[in-house]
Amino acid sequence: MKLQDILGTEQRYDIKAISTDEELTRQIQVILINLTLLDPPADGKFGPKSTAALHRFQTLMECGEPGFLGLKTAKKLIETKREDISTDVLILKITKETILKLRPVASSQLSDAEKQGVKAGQEFKLLAYEPLRGHIRVAFRADEFGEQSVWYVFDQHAEIYQGKNLVCPKPRPQSIKLANFPYRSQLDNYYNPTGSCNVTSIAMCLQYLGIRRRTSGGQFEDELYEYALQKGYSRWSPYDLAKIVKDYGAKDYFAERATMEELQDWLADGKPAVIHGYFTSFGHVMPVVGYDEQGLLVHDPYGEWFSSGYRTDLSGAYLRYSYPLIRRVCMPDGDFWVHFITT
Secondary structure (H helix, E strand, O other), X not given: OOHHHOOOOOOOEOHXXXXXXXXXXXXXXXXXXXXXXXXXXXXXXXOHHHHHHHHHHHHHOOOOOOOOEOHHHHHHHHHOOHHHOOOOOEEEEEOOOEEEEOOOOOHHHOOHHHEEEEOOOOEEEEEEEEEEOOEEEEEEOOOOOOOOOEEEEEOOOEEEEEOOEXXXXXXXXXXXXXXXXXXXXXXXXXXXXXXXXXXXXXXXXXXXXXXXXXOOOOOHHHHHHHHHHHHOOOOOOHHHHHHHHHHOOOEEEEEOEOOHHHHHHHHHOOOOEEEEEOOOOOOEEEEEEEEOOOEEEEOOOOOEEEOOEEEOOOOOOOEEEEHHHHHHHHOOOOOEOEEEEEO
């Protein structure tokens, strides 16, 4: 198959599907090489480097199809010329002696084979990068570290430049609001309207990220409710909620001890999150869609919370819940349960 075969269709291909088609893989690789986003050769193997280069192309060209190849990406791959795209190579500069990791966890949790020491002042050419909860995921152009080309580095120990411009980490803005974030009330759900804040919150995030539904009827949150039942997932388990997100083709980096700073950095990068808290005696779940100096902006699916209880007759869209409130109801024991959701 070729990219031209995708034009005029609504087909979407994930990385696994691309990698099984050698003709399509080579065509994409040749284009990315010509655009200087990938180093030769075009070997017909769609591995981590090709994946990173395609993701970089989609970011630069604003394809709006993260995580898969569809009509928009195929069309832009065919039409884009080298002069249409920035050819400045991304450079990773190590600012403090640190450790590269194969997983974004504390280095003490990794085996020696899963980490690599690097010294301050070292520089590396990159294919792509992605900020990720206190770390930066980087894909190296060259083979400095053997077959492993994708690593994580602590974001306080590194900087990424494109030309002379610092592109990561970006200064955190004082406020952020994820515009056009869909709001869904749980109270009109077909299934368990008073107890389905969890799947309703996940549905809002998946819709915002452009994740496709699997059915055409009813509401997205009811579809997720049914899916959880079919799979034997508990809607109240954060780990099972993360499984739902992943099963639908997105990513859910769930953390039990997240920090407010990690959450703000995530939101500032344009990505949604979901928090757990005791807004009710049974617990409650809601998306976070922004922040400012006073608190977090949330889409509360149950309405608006007051100290006297919920007003379910009010909209829960873009509410500001103060930081003292969040700390009181979401971090009573010091833990902060957050789903960092992305494509």
